[in-house]
Amino acid sequence: MPLIEIKNASKGFGLPGQRTEVLKDINLAVEEGEFVVIVGYSGSGKSTLINLISGLVTPDSGTASISGSPITGPGPDRGLVFQNYSLLPWLTVAENIALAVDEVFKDWTKEQRAAHVAKHIAMVKLSHAAHKLPRELSGGMRQRVSVARTLALNPKVLLMDEPLSALDALTRATLQDEIADIWLKNKTTVIWITNDPDEAILVADRVIPLLPTSPATLGESIIVDIERPRDRKAINHDPKFKSLRAHLISMLLDAKGKNKVKSSRKLTLPDILPEDLSLPNSFEFLNRRGPKRRNETKNEEVEVSA
Amino acid sequence: MSVTNPKMLELDRLWKIYDTPKGPATIVKDFNLKLREGEFATLIGHSGCGKSTVLMMVAGLSELSKGNMILAGKEAVGPGPDRGIVFQSPCLLPWMTAFENVMLGVNQVYFTASKAERVQMAEYYLSIVGLGDAMHKHPAELSQGMRQRVGIARAFALQPKMLLLDEPFGMLDSLTRYELQEVLLELWRRNRITTLMVTHDVDEAIFLSDRVVMMTDGPEAEVGDILNIPFERPRNRKEIMEDPRYYELREHLITFLNDRSHIRPSLEPEFKPSPDMAAEMAAHAIAFPTAAA
Numbered sequence: 001m002p003l004i005e006i007k008n009a010s011k012g013f014g015l016p017g018q019r020t021e022v023l024k025d026i027n028l029a030v031e032e033g034e035f036v037v038i039v040g041y042s043g044s045g046k047s048t049l050i051n052l053i054s055g056l057v058t059p060d061s062g063t064a065s066i067s068g069s070p071i072t073g074p075g076p077d078r079g080l081v082f083q084n085y086s087l088l089p090w091l092t093v094a095e096n097i098a099l100a101v102d103e104v105f106k107d108w109t110k111e112q113r114a115a116h117v118a119k120h121i122a123m124v125k126l127s128h129a130a131h132k133l134p135r136e137l138s139g140g141m142r143q144r145v146s147v148a149r150t151l152a153l154n155p156k157v158l159l160m161d162e163p164l165s166a167l168d169a170l171t172r173a174t175l176q177d178e179i180a181d182i183w184l185k186n187k188t189t190v191i192w193i194t195n196d197p198d199e200a201i202l203v204a205d206r207v208i209p210l211l212p213t214s215p216a217t218l219g220e221s222i223i224v225d226i227e228r229p230r231d232r233k234a235i236n237h238d239p240k241f242k243s244l245r246a247h248l249i250s251m252l253l254d255a256k257g258k259n260k261v262k263s264s265r266k267l268t269l270p271d272i273l274p275e276d277l278s279l280p281n282s283f284e285f286l287n288r289r290g291p292k293r294r295n296e297t298k299n300e301e302v303e304v305s306a
Numbered sequence: 307m308s309v310t311n312p313k314m315l316e317l318d319r320l321w322k323i324y325d326t327p328k329g330p331a332t333i334v335k336d337f338n339l340k341l342r343e344g345e346f347a348t349l350i351g352h353s354g355c356g357k358s359t360v361l362m363m364v365a366g367l368s369e370l371s372k373g374n375m376i377l378a379g380k381e382a383v384g385p386g387p388d389r390g391i392v393f394q395s396p397c398l399l400p401w402m403t404a405f406e407n408v409m410l411g412v413n414q415v416y417f418t419a420s421k422a423e424r425v426q427m428a429e430y431y432l433s434i435v436g437l438g439d440a441m442h443k444h445p446a447e448l449s450q451g452m453r454q455r456v457g458i459a460r461a462f463a464l465q466p467k468m469l470l471l472d473e474p475f476g477m478l479d480s481l482t483r484y485e486l487q488e489v490l491l492e493l494w495r496r497n498r499i500t501t502l503m504v505t506h507d508v509d510e511a512i513f514l515s516d517r518v519v520m521m522t523d524g525p526e527a528e529v530g531d532i533l534n535i536p537f538e539r540p541r542n543r544k545e546i547m548e549d550p551r552y553y554e555l556r557e558h559l560i561t562f563l564n565d566r567s568h569i570r571p572s573l574e575p576e577f578k579p580s581p582d583m584a585a586e587m588a589a590h591a592i593a594f595p596t597a598a599a
Contacts, residue, residue, distance in 0.1 A: 041481045043449075165479065168353075169506070195479040236553075236560055246547040252481060253543065265438060267430045270423035274415035274465050278386055291419035302430070 001068055002029035003189050004053055004157060009062030010215065011048055021215035022048050026062070028208070028218060030157070030191060035183055037192045037200040038218075039252065040210030046193045049210065050161050053191060054080050066156065076104045079155030083162040085142040087134040087149075094121060094130045097149045104153050120152040123182060140171035147179065157189040165195065173232060176203055184228055197248050201241060202230060207248060211255040219255070222248055267302050311343040314378060314500045315364070315468060318590065321372035322359050333359050335526040336572060337373070338590040339519060344498040348511040350559065351521035351530075352567060357504045358472055360521075364502060365391050365470050378467050387415045390461035390499075392474045396453040398445040404456045405441040408432060408463050415464050431459040434496070435489050451482040455489060462493050471503035475510065484543065487513060495540055508559045512552065513543060517582070520562045522570050530571060531562055532583040 006028040012021040022045040030036050040046045051057035052064045055074040064071045066078065074080075087096050097117045105113055121130050124144040134142055143163060150158060163179075164172045180203050183190055194200055200207045201224055209219040226240055235241045273292040275285055285292075320337040323330045334356045341347055349357040362368035364375065366385035375382050377389070398407045408428040416424050432441040435455040445453050454474060461469055474490070475483040487510060494501065505511055511518045515535055522530040535555060537546055546552050571577045579587060 042479050195481055197480060233560075233564060236557065242553055246544070249484070249547065250544045253484060256481075256485070265433065267433055268426045269430045270419065270426045272416050272419040272423050272427065274387060275418055276388060278388070285418050288418075291416055291423070 003032045003034075004028070004030040004064075004066055004191065005068075006052060006059075006064045007062050009052060009059035009064060011045075011052065011057060011059050012215070023052075023217075024215035025217050026052070026059075030189060032156075032189055033187045035190045035192070035203065035205045037194060037204035037207050038210055039194055039197055039200045039207060039248065040216065041212045041252070041256065042195055044210055044212040045216040046195075046210055047161055050080075050159050050191065050193050053157070054078050054159050076153045077156045079150035079153050079158050081143075081146050081150050081158065081160040081163045083165050085134070085139075085146045087142060087145055089134050092131045092133055093126060093137070093145050094118075096134070096145060097121065097152050100149050101152050116152060120148040123151065124148040124178070138171070139167050140175060143167065143175060144178075147182075151182070151186075151188065155188065157191060160190065160192040162193055162195065164199070172199070177232065179203065181229065197245060197252065201226075201244050201248065202232060202235065207244075209248060209251050209255070211252070213255065213258075219251055222251075269302055311378065313340055313376070314343040314345070315339075315341040315502070316376040317360075317364070317373070318376070319373040320360065320363060320370055320375065322356070322363060322368065323371040332526045333524060334363075335528050337528060338592065339529065339586070340589055341500055341502065343500055345517065346494065346501045346503070346515045347517045347519060348503045348505055348515040349519050349521060350505055350508070350511050350563070351527065352523055352563065353506065355521050355524040355567070356527035357521050361470050361472050361502060361504050364468070365389055387411065387464050388467045389470055390464050390466035390468070391470045391472065392454075392457045392461050394473045394476045396445070396457035398453060398456055400445050403442045403444055404432060404437055404448065404452075404459075405429075407445075407456055408460045411460055411464050427463055428459075431463040431493070432456070434493055435459045451478055451486060454478065454486060458486070458490060458493065462497065462499070465497070466499060469499045469501040471501065471505075473504055473506070475507075476505070483507075483510070488543075490514065491541065506563075508556055508563070511559065512537075512555050513541065513546060518559060520559065520567070523567050526570065528570055528572060529583070529586075530567060530569065531580055532586050533558055533580070534582045 006026050009026040010021065010024045012019050014020050026049065038046060038049065048057060052059055053071065055071045055078065091099065094117055097120060098113065101113050101117055105116070121127055124147055126141060126144055126148070129137060129141060164175055167175065176199060192203065204224050207222045207224060210216050211219045222244060224244060226235065226238060271293045273294065275292065276282070317337060317339045320334060321332065322334040323332050337360055349360060351357045359368060363370055366382060366389065402410070405428055408431065409424065412424050412428050416427065429441070432438065435458055437452065437455055437459070440448065440452060458474070475486050478486060491514065503514065512535055518533045518535060519529055520531040521527050533555060536551065571579065
């Protein structure tokens, strides 16, 4: 039995008459220990999809279940990492994590909980900053705290909603590697959402494109059978990586192209040239009527499809 | 069609030196580049290496400390409408619609044309970038990608001699970035304005340009290598990604950025320029010690 299963789910928002259907016919099965990445355009419904799993959103039709039982609301068995870190600004790194740990592991002793917090801070390499406040940390460090907090709940599945999108390219690369390393060690099931195809292939076992049809549907899974740990430099030379990347990108681009409403309109490109006032004879326009023209073409009629 | 100018832009021994309390700091050192008319060239390098400084000098927004810059046979001083710029953030006036933002520049440079012609000009470019239905919206109602489309339309509508793009897609996610690259190429196919773009995205550089100029790490950045991109136009992303040459070119650029960007040709007696770079250096009459020996 798959750990997470979504069957024929659809979801829309808004009142009848002005409703937007966001997701349709979503079928997803994620096995325990799997690292799945869902790639899609901004605004295509990626976050709605992950919220179906986290329980923050319930499907209009169809079902979402974890270990066979239906998902009715959020719970500590599904850890969620947001793009904007969501740390409490008045608590230190350790306190932020302890807040979650104390809530979930009420039956543990104080020492056990403290050790658990310290272990997860060390896992994301922040032991030196355990007593700092979020505002004293960089974006990358804050996201590490958020990952540590989520992992400390020992969730069955880690849900990451564009976890690295707000970070610069270098920090992003470092964190991709670190998260992949952590996953290799503890094999928690991961569902990761991103809009970056390279990121997807680099970290995932399986990449699923969310196709931007309206409403959006999941495309065919792409299995990434590249050995771990993956070296981001070496992977560029890997023919498997190249072909997977080309396949994924063209799948997403094709879906976008098909979805475009083809309408064309006639436009006129007027035959006028800019006036250049920096030339020595700048005021020659005083001696002519109207603008400078190319003289070769008349106004051009152009069909534009948009 | 007029004969294409082989030297649309000439950057000859450009230097940028800032005075600091600790003495002068050289940001860009001895930067040489010639662009022919209708060429699309890209500057690539690590953050902070000085690529944007070079672009801002070409734009006239930053003074040259030393060296010459000749645009279409004439020394270019200060900014002007002959050089259209697209910045990383679109820099639109928030109280004006997309259409009004484009008209602002159009009214300036086509002041001898009729109102109807100016309106046609703005409508034409806004439609080509895909804003035919949204051109009367304000920037706040547009997505980041759509705002950047307005910025691109605004630059092209002025028919500048040169187009300067400063990481125009840097703030967009990768899939939106692909879309906008297509929009840019579509406009460029219709009007091949000589273009200099700054980016740190290797794939973007290969897909868009005729020539990629790699800059060494700053400070004292200089041209580290040059690579010609042989793909024919119009380009199709899918075909290019399936072309084995694509991965060779990508490899070349990635290797440069990862392993070779610290090597400064002017300080290396043993430096062997790549064929593409050697051709450019010969055009500037710059001899390498090895070439002379």
